[in-house]
Every structure is written in C-alpha cells, then in structure tokens.
Amino acid sequence: MSLVTARGISKAFGGIDALVNLDLDVEAGEAVGIAGPNGAGKTTLFNCLLGLVEPDAGTVELDGRRIDRLPTWRRSRLGIGRTFQRLALFEGMTVAEHLLVAEQARRGGISFVRDLVERSEPRPSELERVDATLELLGLTDLADRPVEGLSLGHARLVELGRALMGPPRLLMLDEPSSGLDAAETARLAAILTDLRHRSGTAIVLVEHDLQLVEAVVDRLYVLDFGQLLAVGTVRDVLADERVRQAYLGTDR
Amino acid sequence: MTVEAAAAGTADTAPGTPVLEVDGLSAFYGHVRALFDVSFTVAPGASVALVGANGAGKSTVARVVTGLVPAGGGTVRIDGADVTGHPPWDIARRGVTHVTEGRSVFSSLTVEENLVLTFRAELGAAAVPAALERVFGTFPRLGERRGQSAGTLSGGEQRMLALARALGAPQRLLVVDELSFGLAPVIVEQVYAALDDVRADGCALLLIEQHVDRALRAADHVVVLRKGAVVAAGTPAELSASLDELVLGPGPAEAG
Amino acid sequence: MTELLSYAIPGIPFGCVFALMAIGLVLTYTTSGVFNLAFGAQAFVSGLAFVSLIADGWPRWAAAVLAIVVLGPAVGLALDRLLFRRVRTASPVVKLVPSLGLLIALPQLALIIAGSVPTIAPPALFLNAQHVYLHVDGVPVSGLELSIMLATAVVVAALLLLARLTPFGLRMRAVVESPRLVELSGINASRVGATAWVISSCFAGLAGVLLAPLYSQIDPQNYTVLLVWGIAAAVIARFESVPLALIGSLALGVGQQVLAGYLPPGVIASGLRPSLPFLVLLVFLPFGRRNRIEDPLAGCDPPPSTLVEDARRYRPASTLAVDGGRATQVVGVWHRALRAGSSESLAARALRRPTSVVAWTLAGLAVLSALTWVSADWLLTMTQGLAFGTVFVSLTLLTGMSGQISLCQAAFAGVGGFAAGQLATQMGWPVLVAGVAGGAAAALLGVIVALPTLRLAGLPLALATLAFALLADNVLFPVSWLGDGASGVRIPRPSVGPVRFTASRPFFLLALVLLAVSAGVVKRIGDGTTGRYLAAMRGSETAASSVGIDVHRLRIGVFAISAGIAGVGGALYGSLQGSLVPNDFNYQVSLVLLVVAAIVGLGSIGGAVVAGLVYTALQRAVATLPSRYAGLVAVLFGLATLSYTRHPEGIVDFLGGRFTELWGRLLAATRQAPRAGGAGVPGPGAEPEPAHGTVRP
Incomplete structure (x- = not known):
C-alpha cells in the first residue's frame, strides 16, 4: 500500500x-x-x-x-516533515533548539502544567536524537549558535534537520x-x-x-x-x- | 584590467572610461567584515561575471555598487563620477539597474504596475507602452498575467518579473544577482537570450550566477571572489581550468 | 423618515472627521508601514493651536492655515524623521510602541506650550457655526455641519485626483513594500514617503480643527475617541482603500448618532454606542490583509550579514558580548544552550554572571530598604510597583515571549480586581481566595479574547485587543455586578488565620511573594518545553505548526495564563488601595502599560519588575509634583519613546547587555596582558581559545 x-x-x-x-x-x-x-x-x-x-x-x-x-x-x-523554499526559521533560537522543539512537538503535546511542576528539561533520549541528527547533517559544531548568524547553506540544513526530527x-x-x-x-x-x-x-x-x-x-x-x-x-x-x-x- | 567592448561610451564621458570602476572597496555588516579591498572595472558594453562560493561577498559587491549597502572604504565610480555613498535612487538615475537576489517585486502591485513604476521613472511616461510591449514579447507568461497582483505569482514568475523590470529599461549597466535562482532551465535560456539583446543595445552587464559554467558562457570577463576578496580575474578561457580551486580555495573544499 | 434624518444628518459631520483621520491612518500605513496612532495627538495639537490662536485674536483663516498647513505637516515630518523612519522594517511591536508613546506624551507637551486650555467655544473652520443655511426634508443643516462636509469633500477629492493623475499613487503603494526596491527604480523613496506624511498630517490637522467645534471645549480625551473611530474605519478599509475609509467613516458617524437616537436609556445601551468601534473591529479585522507583505529586499540580505544587526535591533534580550576577543552571542534569557558543557554556553554564562550578581544585589538592597528605613508613602509606591510588576510580568509572557501584542492587559487586571472585590465584599470570600478567583475570571476572559482573534497577528491583533479593552471599559466595568461604574468596588486587605496583611510592610511582603510566584510561573514556562514552543510560534506560526505544534491551543493557553496573572496583579493593586474604580484600568492604562513595558524591557522578568516600579514612580511624580512640572514627566516619556527606536530591546536589557559586554572586554584585556594564567578570571569555561583579533565597537 x-x-x-x-x-x-x-x-x-x-x-x-x-x-x-x-x-x-x-x-x-x-x-x-x-x-x-x-x-x-x-x-x-x-x-x-x-x-x-x-x-x-x-x-x-x-x-x-x-x-x-x-x-x-x-x-x-x-x-510529515517539510522544508520551506523561503526560509522559515525561528528567530532567536539556536540550531540545536530548532531540532529539539521539532522533536518534542512531534512526540509530545503542549502541557503548561508539566512545565510548571517538573521544569521539563529535555530528556536524554531527546537530546540524543538531536545530537544524532546534528551529526548526520554536519552541524554539530554550530549546535549552540543562534540561527541569525548562519550562512544560507547552513540555514537550509537547519530546516532539513528540523523536518527530520520525529522522525x-x-x-x-x-x-x-x-x-x-x-x-x-x-x-x-x-x-x-x-x-x-x-x-x-x-x-x-x-x-x-x-x-x-x-x-x-x-x-x-x-x-x-x-x-x-x-x-x-x-x-x-x-x-x-x-x-x-x-x-x-x-x-x- | 581592460575589456574592449563593442559599444562606445556615451558622448559626455571620455572614451575608455569604464562604466563601473570599483576601487579598494570594503564593506561591513555590523561587526562582520564582508569585503576586503575589492577592485575591478566594467568597460562599456562589457559582460563581467562575479563568481565565488556562498558568502564570498558577490551579492555584497552588487549591493555596494548600487548603494543598498554603504561602502566601508574605497570608491565606486559610474562613468567616471564618484558615487560612493550616494543613495540607490541617484545611482539608478545614472543608468544602473539592479536585479536583486530573491523575490524582488512589489507583491501588492499588479504585474503591469510593477513594470510601469520602473519604466515611467527611468524612461519617462511616453516610452512606457513600447517598453511594455518589448517585455511581454520576451516573457509571454507575464503578458498573460499583466492584471494579476505580483504576490499571487509563483516564485519563478516573480523572478521573471523582476528581470523584466530591469530588461525593459536597460541603460548603462545591468547588475543581476543570482540570475537563475528559482527559474526553470528553459526560462534561464530565455533570460540569457534577452541579456544578449540588452548588450547589443550597449548596456554593460555585471552577472552573479550560481551556475558558474553558464555564467562563463555569457561573460567575457570573470572576477573570482573568495571570502570577500578578489583572488583572480581574467577571461573565461584563462580561468576555466583553475576555477574550482580558485572558488573553493586550495586543499579540501570546505562547504558553507 | 424625518426622525431618522434628524439623527442621521448630525452624524455626517462626525463621519467626515472620522474619515479624515482614517484616511490619514491608511495613507501613512500604506506608505511607511507605520500605523500612526499619534495622529490622534497630532489632531489635538492642530485643534488646540487653531482655538488658541483665535482666542489670541488671530483671524480665522490665518489660524486655520497655521494649524493645518504649517503645524500639522511640521509635527508629522518631525516625527517621521526622528522616529518612524527608523522602525519601518521593524517588528510589529517596535512599530507600534513609538506611536502609542507619542499619543500619550504629545497632548501633554502641547498643553504645556499652549499654557492653558482656551475657554472660548471653538469656532467652525468657515461659515457661521450656529446659522442654519438650508433644510433637508425639514431637518436644518447648520453652518458648522456644512463647513465640515464641504471641507472634507474638497480635500478627499483633491487626494483622489492626485493619486489618479500623477505617478504618486503608484509610487506610494510601492514604497509601502520596499523603499529600497523603489530606490533601485530611480525613485527617491524618502521623498515619496515624506509627501505622504505631509498629506496625512494635514488630514489629521484638519480633522483636529474640524472636530473642535463639535464639543464645547477642547479636550485631549475627545481626540483619543476620534482616533478609535478612525481606526475602526481604517479597518473597514482593510488598511488600504481610501474610498472605503470614507464610506466606512460616514457609516460609522451616522450609525452612532442613529443608535444613540433610537436606543432606550440604560447601562448596556449607553455602553453600546462607544463600543460600536469594537464590534466593527471584531467583524472586519479577519477580512484585513491576511498576508503581511514583507520587504523583499529585507528577506534576501545575505545570512552572515545583517542578521547580527537584526538580532541586536529587534530581538529582546540578546547581546553581543565579547569574550577573549571572540564574539559570543548571548542568546535571550529564555534560551539556554542545551549542551551545558559546550564552550559557547559556558562562555556565555561566565560572561553574564557578574551582570546577574549586580542585578540581584540591587534587588536585595531594595527589599531590605523597604523593610527597614523607607518612608510610608515611598513604601506604598514600591508596593504599588510590585502589584504593577505582576501585571507587567503577564505582558512579558504574552508579548515578550510569545510575540502577541496585547492592548487590553489593564482590562484583564481590572476584571481580576473587580471580580475579587465583588467576591470578597458581596459573597464574603476570604480575600486571598477571592484574589485567586479574580485571576481565574481574568483567565477565562483571556480565553474569550483569544478565541475570536486566533487568526490575527501583529497590528490587527493589537487593534482587536484594543477594541476589547474599549468594550470592557464601556460594557463590563459599568455593570453593577462587576465594576459598578464610577463608584467602584471595595477590596479589603487579606488575612490568613492570625497573619494579617493590613499593615504596609506585611503587605509589601505579600506583594513580593505574589510577584515572585508569577515571575516563577513565567520563568518556568519560558525555560521549559512550552517556552521553546512559544519562541517557535513567535518566529513563524506556519513553521511552528509544520513541526507539529498546535499553535491555536498554545495561543489560548498563553492568553489565559497571562490574563490570569494580570488579574491577580489587579486584585493585588485593588487590595493595596482598598478599592478599585474603572479608571484605574481603563483602555488608556492598557496603552501606557504596553509602552512602558516595551521601553523598559519586554524581554526579561527583571525588565517587568523595573517597569512596575517605573510606572508607579511616574504616577507618583505626576500626582505630587506641582502642576507646572507635571509636564516634565510627559517630556521624559517622549524622550524615552525616542530612545526606544534605537534600543527596542528595552532599557533594562540594553544596560544589562552593555554591562556584560564591558565585562567581556575587561576579560579580554586582562587575558591579553602578558601575565600568563589569567589572574582574576573567574568562572568555569573562561578558558576558551587564546584571544586573537580586535574588538570592534
């Protein structure tokens, strides 16, 4: 099918x-x-x-x-993951955060309460998957850079990485x-x-x-x-x- | 660098005066230095290609030339007159047209209004109908959509319109950034054909092209930029063999 | 029929004045991208000048020329040069705040210059105001009405001819989108923009002069109301159509008079007429231009370039710090580097530590002072500051972190306060419980505001929330079971068992705890998963939903929490004061709250706390200074608005960033000194690569 x-x-x-x-x-x-x-x-x-x-x-x-x-x-x-022809990145967030936010959004929901009660640090498994994708795309060195400073080529890879989370x-x-x-x-x-x-x-x-x-x-x-x-x-x-x-x- | 061109300079400039002369140009974006001491000239009617990897500073050169980005040092001369620090509209009135990278059309205006705006300012009201005819001849797709607002065009059609605005009113120098960006191959060929016509009218070209091979075919002079500095200049024949190394730098290629 | 006409005809002059205002708004919005709310103030300035000059014995025509053709454009051009030109490509908040600030400051400045409000009845622009020149179906038309209609008809016709017969119309529309692209076509964009400013300022000035005789005395209040009607008409015109603005304005002007004529008296009915703009906004906003048109040349700037500049200019709480000669971008407080061990995050943290040490020390000293030596009235001011700090924290969550502009935060605070007061006094609930319930009521209201505005963003959202604030003022606050009109609602100070918070120092501590809890809630949300979702939503709603974020639910949630916190802040303030009246939290307070929040700093909780203190200190200054100095506060306010366009991140984050940057340079300097080992360099991760390169200011 x-x-x-x-x-x-x-x-x-x-x-x-x-x-x-x-x-x-x-x-x-x-x-x-x-x-x-x-x-x-x-x-x-x-x-x-x-x-x-x-x-x-x-x-x-x-x-x-x-x-x-x-x-x-x-x-x-x-x-379903996608990238945009005209870049649509999240201003103010780092490369790794772009991947993390997509990972968390695809796997979990929105819970204000959980944030308040347990601080909701990213889980080790989530960070592992973020790291693996960064590695795959060759973005590891840029992980903690805000996306504003990236070249267009790297920015497109960040979009690809964001689309790849979930997976x-x-x-x-x-x-x-x-x-x-x-x-x-x-x-x-x-x-x-x-x-x-x-x-x-x-x-x-x-x-x-x-x-x-x-x-x-x-x-x-x-x-x-x-x-x-x-x-x-x-x-x-x-x-x-x-x-x-x-x-x-x-x-x- | 002397590139002899078919067309002569206009009457009020001394023969041999380049249409564009860039001398020791530097530029900054905030704290980041984007250009280091860039110098080159474009002779009247010549076609010069700026090539280099992403981030090499090609677009920045174009933007400093047309006044969109201030020069951090050095001079820009158009037909011998120093225009460094002049506003874009003044440089445009000296006959320099700039097709910027990406979607550079007015989305809220119709296709025809986009064209009329430019043609009326650059050619005068009387010449507008003829220029429109010419452009719709080159790009029939735009003629079909003349009453449609440009924002509803697809990315490639918008690109076409941006080029049409420049091609309809060519004068001394046409600067085209990322010419084939987002265009179907058949359209790219049409555009290059249109550029040939523009050159035949005596307009010089400064081309920035992602597809280096295609640019080399259209240019009679090439300037190679790497990390904001000129690393080589010459004819396509002289440079084509060593171009990859010049663009990417010696040793293993670093992407990005 | 005659009865209908007798209501409708007096409505037409109002419609004409609304139209002039709406057309001015549309013109500047289409050419500069700035929705210039300061036109309300500019209209007042021209109106005041006209009446004052006539009171001084000037001939009517000379006063009119000076007020409309000279003063109007002069003020408009000055504002454009000083302020608006800088914010054209900025984010919606950055565009909105300066015009709001001027709307508040400008009338005060004008009153200082004029000295006093002229006592004469404002005359018509021309003709004899009282004389009846003709009858329509038996309904008399006075010279006042006739002069307004004729003047409006002439200028609108002139504008339409100008747009039709010259290239100006097309150029104006093009400048809206991209001044840079227009310039590349050989057109001087700033001249086009300046022309539009002159024309629309003349329109605003004319509106101001024409409006004056419709009231018995000239009063800034009437001009804010005029502005609101103008906004409603501009929304009907979808922010772009001059003819629609004219038609919409006339319909509104006639409609409000007819409504007033036919509706029975009563609280709801009398609230309905002033809330007509709200209904119009709510109905028409969704039909506005859906797609925000971006400057195509802004989007194609090369990535390694202006983005750094943009980050400095538009993003709250971001700082370029320099560590060991290496530029490190310290990302906003909400975003910690994920990998605690990376050199980048360690360097950023080490750089920021001294800044936060200083900030906490100052805060601790302030609390100690409040509990020991500070005088009673200053303690009251500080406690008020904490209550308003809570309201400001709610704005930090909603506008700073989530990018949703709210011009109804005072309405949330008011509803929270009133509900708490009613529950405490009428139902006998314990005050603390009532305060929490007030917060819950406000949160419910937040959901009610969020639901119809889910598809709006930026300016339309701001206007929708403004409309809601107006509705709250006119309908919610006057009803007896909530705000109870001018008499207001009593809110006692709370006590828990044996602990009574009636004395001022215990209450200060209570306020401090409530503020800390609110701030903690916001900080936890910001730091956690939801904070990242909010930042993603602020960046791009399309992309956020494409990665699986339920943007609508997120917005409803964040509106509810923010409104709830504001509601608790309102209850806290009411309890401190002993009672609340609707004017404590009317829509003008909402406007001031956003302006102060933005100027002081929307990007951090520290900014919100300082904003609360600044706000109450300003209020105290206005109340206690001799009246001739009260204008100084307005001057200060205006200057702060000016500085805001240079530092949209806000004063607190700007100073914090500067401090961090200086500290980084100091580190770099000591590192470069020959003494190996870097004595006096604290913190982990302060050992990045050896310093190279120079630091550029």
Whole structure:
C-alpha cells in the first residue's frame, strides 16, 4: 500500500488554477521528484498535503488514513516533515533548539502544567536524537549558535534537520538547493541518499537542479499549469518530448 | 584590467572610461567584515561575471555598487563620477539597474504596475507602452498575467518579473544577482537570450550566477571572489581550468 | 423618515472627521508601514493651536492655515524623521510602541506650550457655526455641519485626483513594500514617503480643527475617541482603500448618532454606542490583509550579514558580548544552550554572571530598604510597583515571549480586581481566595479574547485587543455586578488565620511573594518545553505548526495564563488601595502599560519588575509634583519613546547587555596582558581559545 495517496487535488487562487485534479502516490521509502516550470503548482501541492492551504477538492491519505480534514500540526505529528523554499526559521533560537522543539512537538503535546511542576528539561533520549541528527547533517559544531548568524547553506540544513526530527515517514523538500553552491548541493545529495539508506524515509523533492534530482529520486512527476505532464523514471521523463518543450528547452 | 567592448561610451564621458570602476572597496555588516579591498572595472558594453562560493561577498559587491549597502572604504565610480555613498535612487538615475537576489517585486502591485513604476521613472511616461510591449514579447507568461497582483505569482514568475523590470529599461549597466535562482532551465535560456539583446543595445552587464559554467558562457570577463576578496580575474578561457580551486580555495573544499 | 434624518444628518459631520483621520491612518500605513496612532495627538495639537490662536485674536483663516498647513505637516515630518523612519522594517511591536508613546506624551507637551486650555467655544473652520443655511426634508443643516462636509469633500477629492493623475499613487503603494526596491527604480523613496506624511498630517490637522467645534471645549480625551473611530474605519478599509475609509467613516458617524437616537436609556445601551468601534473591529479585522507583505529586499540580505544587526535591533534580550576577543552571542534569557558543557554556553554564562550578581544585589538592597528605613508613602509606591510588576510580568509572557501584542492587559487586571472585590465584599470570600478567583475570571476572559482573534497577528491583533479593552471599559466595568461604574468596588486587605496583611510592610511582603510566584510561573514556562514552543510560534506560526505544534491551543493557553496573572496583579493593586474604580484600568492604562513595558524591557522578568516600579514612580511624580512640572514627566516619556527606536530591546536589557559586554572586554584585556594564567578570571569555561583579533565597537 502507498504511504501517501492524493487523489483529485484541485486548487485555484483568485480564478487562476494552481492545481487541477492532480493524483500523487508515494510508496514507503520511495523518493519522488516533482519538477515543472515556474508556477506549475509545486509549492501549492506541498501546502495542500500538509494542510497549510485547503484544496478546493481532493483527498489525501497517509497510510490508508484520511488526513485532509486534519489541522497542519496533526498531520505533522503523523509523520510529515517539510522544508520551506523561503526560509522559515525561528528567530532567536539556536540550531540545536530548532531540532529539539521539532522533536518534542512531534512526540509530545503542549502541557503548561508539566512545565510548571517538573521544569521539563529535555530528556536524554531527546537530546540524543538531536545530537544524532546534528551529526548526520554536519552541524554539530554550530549546535549552540543562534540561527541569525548562519550562512544560507547552513540555514537550509537547519530546516532539513528540523523536518527530520520525529522522525518523519514522509519528508517534503521545497527547492532545498536554491542558494547553495555546487559543493553544498553535492553534500545535500549525499545526505539525502544516506538518509534513505539508513532510515527508509520517503522523500518528495521539489527541485530545479536536475543533477540533484537525478542523484536522489526514483520517480519524477512533471507538472505544468497545475496538471500532470509526465511521470516515470527520471531518464524516461526527461526524454519525453512534451517535457523537453515545456520545461527544459530543446537544447539540452 | 581592460575589456574592449563593442559599444562606445556615451558622448559626455571620455572614451575608455569604464562604466563601473570599483576601487579598494570594503564593506561591513555590523561587526562582520564582508569585503576586503575589492577592485575591478566594467568597460562599456562589457559582460563581467562575479563568481565565488556562498558568502564570498558577490551579492555584497552588487549591493555596494548600487548603494543598498554603504561602502566601508574605497570608491565606486559610474562613468567616471564618484558615487560612493550616494543613495540607490541617484545611482539608478545614472543608468544602473539592479536585479536583486530573491523575490524582488512589489507583491501588492499588479504585474503591469510593477513594470510601469520602473519604466515611467527611468524612461519617462511616453516610452512606457513600447517598453511594455518589448517585455511581454520576451516573457509571454507575464503578458498573460499583466492584471494579476505580483504576490499571487509563483516564485519563478516573480523572478521573471523582476528581470523584466530591469530588461525593459536597460541603460548603462545591468547588475543581476543570482540570475537563475528559482527559474526553470528553459526560462534561464530565455533570460540569457534577452541579456544578449540588452548588450547589443550597449548596456554593460555585471552577472552573479550560481551556475558558474553558464555564467562563463555569457561573460567575457570573470572576477573570482573568495571570502570577500578578489583572488583572480581574467577571461573565461584563462580561468576555466583553475576555477574550482580558485572558488573553493586550495586543499579540501570546505562547504558553507 | 424625518426622525431618522434628524439623527442621521448630525452624524455626517462626525463621519467626515472620522474619515479624515482614517484616511490619514491608511495613507501613512500604506506608505511607511507605520500605523500612526499619534495622529490622534497630532489632531489635538492642530485643534488646540487653531482655538488658541483665535482666542489670541488671530483671524480665522490665518489660524486655520497655521494649524493645518504649517503645524500639522511640521509635527508629522518631525516625527517621521526622528522616529518612524527608523522602525519601518521593524517588528510589529517596535512599530507600534513609538506611536502609542507619542499619543500619550504629545497632548501633554502641547498643553504645556499652549499654557492653558482656551475657554472660548471653538469656532467652525468657515461659515457661521450656529446659522442654519438650508433644510433637508425639514431637518436644518447648520453652518458648522456644512463647513465640515464641504471641507472634507474638497480635500478627499483633491487626494483622489492626485493619486489618479500623477505617478504618486503608484509610487506610494510601492514604497509601502520596499523603499529600497523603489530606490533601485530611480525613485527617491524618502521623498515619496515624506509627501505622504505631509498629506496625512494635514488630514489629521484638519480633522483636529474640524472636530473642535463639535464639543464645547477642547479636550485631549475627545481626540483619543476620534482616533478609535478612525481606526475602526481604517479597518473597514482593510488598511488600504481610501474610498472605503470614507464610506466606512460616514457609516460609522451616522450609525452612532442613529443608535444613540433610537436606543432606550440604560447601562448596556449607553455602553453600546462607544463600543460600536469594537464590534466593527471584531467583524472586519479577519477580512484585513491576511498576508503581511514583507520587504523583499529585507528577506534576501545575505545570512552572515545583517542578521547580527537584526538580532541586536529587534530581538529582546540578546547581546553581543565579547569574550577573549571572540564574539559570543548571548542568546535571550529564555534560551539556554542545551549542551551545558559546550564552550559557547559556558562562555556565555561566565560572561553574564557578574551582570546577574549586580542585578540581584540591587534587588536585595531594595527589599531590605523597604523593610527597614523607607518612608510610608515611598513604601506604598514600591508596593504599588510590585502589584504593577505582576501585571507587567503577564505582558512579558504574552508579548515578550510569545510575540502577541496585547492592548487590553489593564482590562484583564481590572476584571481580576473587580471580580475579587465583588467576591470578597458581596459573597464574603476570604480575600486571598477571592484574589485567586479574580485571576481565574481574568483567565477565562483571556480565553474569550483569544478565541475570536486566533487568526490575527501583529497590528490587527493589537487593534482587536484594543477594541476589547474599549468594550470592557464601556460594557463590563459599568455593570453593577462587576465594576459598578464610577463608584467602584471595595477590596479589603487579606488575612490568613492570625497573619494579617493590613499593615504596609506585611503587605509589601505579600506583594513580593505574589510577584515572585508569577515571575516563577513565567520563568518556568519560558525555560521549559512550552517556552521553546512559544519562541517557535513567535518566529513563524506556519513553521511552528509544520513541526507539529498546535499553535491555536498554545495561543489560548498563553492568553489565559497571562490574563490570569494580570488579574491577580489587579486584585493585588485593588487590595493595596482598598478599592478599585474603572479608571484605574481603563483602555488608556492598557496603552501606557504596553509602552512602558516595551521601553523598559519586554524581554526579561527583571525588565517587568523595573517597569512596575517605573510606572508607579511616574504616577507618583505626576500626582505630587506641582502642576507646572507635571509636564516634565510627559517630556521624559517622549524622550524615552525616542530612545526606544534605537534600543527596542528595552532599557533594562540594553544596560544589562552593555554591562556584560564591558565585562567581556575587561576579560579580554586582562587575558591579553602578558601575565600568563589569567589572574582574576573567574568562572568555569573562561578558558576558551587564546584571544586573537580586535574588538570592534
């Protein structure tokens, strides 16, 4: 059974169709890429899956369970992590705190009372998982730095780390390489492939950098004007005539 | 550094005067020194690429040139006139256009209003319709959405609009930061084609590009920055072999 | 029909004046991003000048020109240059506080300069105010009404033409979003902004002059009311549409007069008319601009750059300290480094230790003094300070830690106090129990405020809470079972068994304990898991919900706890005074509370305690100084507002940070001295890498 089954997702903003009757399937442990020209509806799809935007129509199932009526935080706790194309970090918090807050939020609830009664220090197990993720991303040395002082590359890794806590069964990455240089992008690709081998996390990757896409994903969806243009292995899809026309230009 | 260009300087500047001359530039962000003694020139009609790793100071150079960030030392000359410390609007009126990194459009204005605002200020009211036609010819997608507010455009379309604002009113120097950021490959090619047209009209280019290979194809001169300082300058042919090492520094590459 | 008209027509002039105010608010908000609440004060200044000049024998036209066209823009431009220009890209709190501070300080300053309030009846701008020029369906229209309508019609038409026929309109809208991006298009953004300021200041000035003759005497109070109606109309206009602002204002002006005409007399009904703006705000705020438009160029600044600067400017309680020549960022008090052993956290702690030692020593000395030699009236002031400190602690939790701006904290305190008083005197509950119950009542109210405002943030949230404060003033406080109108409610001092807190020193200790408990609650929340959730919510609600935080529940919870603490503070204050009247906690108190909290320091509990003491010391100064010096307090207040734009972290955190920084430099200097071993360097972790590099100021 698929991990994620989205059926008939449609969304229009002010009369402009962002998504039209779109289906998406992601198997457990699979890495799926989503590509398409600008304005094809890629980010909107993420927002619909996580509930940040309410689709006009369509259903979303996670592990066979309908989640499209749940609030964002519930979906997140069911195991969906995401990063943002425009960074959305928590000002004033350190790198390690970003990971810790996500770990605690996904695993526990809000309890003012517990804070008052038992000070609620982070548990050793929580700190261990934070440390492990920092290690994985190569952020250990920056753990106690406030995020304000980080480079864009590191900031994107902090977002990735925050999305990885919990840990998620589905990881949605929105243009994680934009603003990164070649070396940083290569490291990101290594981290993502490593992650899949270790934990079997399913990945949905929205990305323009085709090298990164080729390195990471198994299947590629290409969207155009909110509709599915092609789906298949990266090689097949990139060979597709319509895809070349709409997205790549012909000289590649 | 002398880059001979196809187009001559304007009548009121001495021939051979670079359109942009950056001399001994330094810059600070708070306590952090971002630039160390950066010097280079852009000849009229030339195309210069600034390359370097993230945090090398490429965007800072662009921002100091167009007045967004104050220079901590050194001078910036446009067509021979010292504009160090001048406000951005004054530098823009001298014919320097800056497409900043990221989403640089007015979200609350429509696509057309975004364009009209810039064109009217830079070209005068009479030239606006022609400039609009030209831009919608280059980016038909924007023409389709001319009445839509820019905030409802996708990230890539906003990027397109930001470029269109600059391409419609090119004058002496066009500074483009992170040109291909968030653009689909086919659009990137369109943009480079449009840049060629702009150059043909005699406008010089200062390009900051994440994809170094693509930038090298479009530039006739390259300036390499590392950690806020110029480490090399030359033609793409001279530099392409050693570029990786120049950008990343000797020894094992440190990312970030 | 005639009856309806006879109520509606007198409403139109009010609507016109509201419209001028609303359009001024919309214009400055769209061009500078500042919702300039100080327009209420600017309108008063112009109105006062107009009437004073005429009282001095100036001709009407000359007084009008000076008040509207000269004084209005002059004050507006001065404020823009000195204050608002600096806060354009700042966070909502930092934008709001200076305008609130001026709203409070400016009328006082103007009254000092004017010397006295002119006793003449304010005249109309032109025409004979009393003369009836025409009849509409039998309803007379006076010169006063006619002059207001004509003047408004002319200036609004002129504005719309200006926006339509010149590039100015488009440029104004562009400047709103990003002055820097506008400048890159070759347009002088500050000139566009300044033009908008001049125009809107003229509008505010005209509103002030036109409003004056609608009342028998000129009074700052009326101008705050005018401002509130203007805000309601600006909200109807979704903060952006000038025509909608005009239509909304007229509807409000007519509506309030018609309501007043038809409603039966009574407490609820008489409260309904002044709370009309509240209802409007609550209904229309959710339709406001949902997406906060950010300066696109602010978002793309390179990470290693302005972020440090931003941190210094906008984040409460953050300090760049220098340790051994190495810059260490000491993160806000709520955020301790997780790894206690890391060199970073140890260095930060070692750096901060002397600062906290000094702070605690000062606090201890103050308590000792209060218990030994301090005179009775100063002891009263200090105890009041502790009671208000409790209220300020509640603001630290809600606004400082959670980023939710509250302009109704006094209403929470008032409800807590009144409920406690009623329970103690009417039901005979023990006073301490009644005080806790008052806190619970306030907490319930906090939930009631939080629920309809869950989707609001920043300025809209601030305005919604302001509206709630107005509703509390007009509807909750006057009812007999709560605030009981002007007569107020008695609250005795408590006693527990044999221990009686009636004497002033025991009561001081009680207040100290209650403040400590409140502060402890807030500190524990801040330090714990929930504190991290709150910081995440303050950073980005979208990202917070994306990592699994139930942001709505968190907001309701934090509103409840904050309101509860404020309620206990209100009860404590009432018990200290013996009784409470509604004016102790009216909406203007709410405004002052936020301004004082922000100026002194929202980022830390120490800041809240100092804010409480400062607030009561200021009140005492106003009450005891001879009246001609009372204005000095207003001057001080204005100056503090000025300094706030430079140090939004607040005075307490600024001084603390400075002290820490100096200490760090001192350490660095001793470390660099040739004496090896670093004699006199205390604390663990004070042995980071050897010092290199220079320290830049």
